[in-house]
Amino acid sequence: MWKNIDIAVEKTTKLKDKPEADKLGFGRHFTDHMFLMDWNRELGWHQARICPYQPFHMDPAATVLHYGQAIFEGLKAYRGDNGQIYLFRPEDNLERMNRGAVRMSMPRFSVDLVLKGLKALVYLDRDWIPAVNGASLYLRPTMIGVDPYLGLKPADTYTFYIIMSPVGSYYSGGFSPTKIYVCRDYVRAVKGGVGEVKTAGNYAASLLAYDMANKAGYTQVLWLDACERKYVEEVGTSNIFFVLDDTVVTPPLGGSILGGITRDSVINLAQNWGMTVQERPITIDEVLAASRDGRLKEAFATGTAAVISPVGELFCDETSYPINGGAAGPLAERLFAELQAIQYGRGEDPFNWRMRVG
Known part of the structure; x- marks a missing residue:
């Protein structure tokens, strides 16, 4: 059924004004077009189309508003120095979204079909991709249940859509080290x-804890496990890594941590460079002890939005723990440079992560 779906295209008759490259922020502006397709139990996925960016008309009883059947992804399109447009591991994002759909009792989709629509959408709105170093076009595939029904059950109808936003740095400080609040x-x-x-x-x-951390002057929250509240899990929008002596340590995936695409990329790069990488449980007490005795050389978070975000300070139990003198560490800097070189088409791509558009 999926192979027989054509993607209709309706171009807008009124193009938006584009924001200035130095005033992008993150997720504040949206391109001229969006991708949409629908699902129901009779037809499966159908009516795939690219159309002008527009509001939804949704019934107040839509299941997503009451029972939270909503999944999404985040990936980026990059403009290389040669003007070529690139995506970074888009199939991995879409495969992860399909795994999420299964867990949330939502329908899977054809990765090939959605990738075709995504690439067509990016190419159509390619003038929105910033030509500024470090900026990119953020892509947000989303699926929601839209049944007008108040009974508790998986929806019978779904909407899948992709919207896009030109973005600068996720954090206002750019690559500067962040301060993390341990919750x-x-x-x-x-x-x-x-x-x-x-x-x-x-x-x-996560919003309440984030708000508390932000008001205390911290950039993000470091979450601990729910049972014992001692094992490190992830940052609010990212996975977390620690460099203990010469070993790179990150918490293992075990059902409560998002398997980040950037996380996986960092593990592969570090191992390819001959570094020892351990995916193992690590307590916050071990991290703080390593900070006190000098074994914690650096820490950084990883995610699509910020790519690599060095951590300059942890705040836990009313005590501040500086990391690497509050400066970005050498591994974080090397990883950031390497990933950016791959994403923007400036460097070698040993893992074939880069995909050309157009």
């Missing part, structure tokens, strides 16, 4: 739950 009062996810899924409710549950 013991609240938890993000439990094993057996949906912590490994990029679903809307995970982020809603």
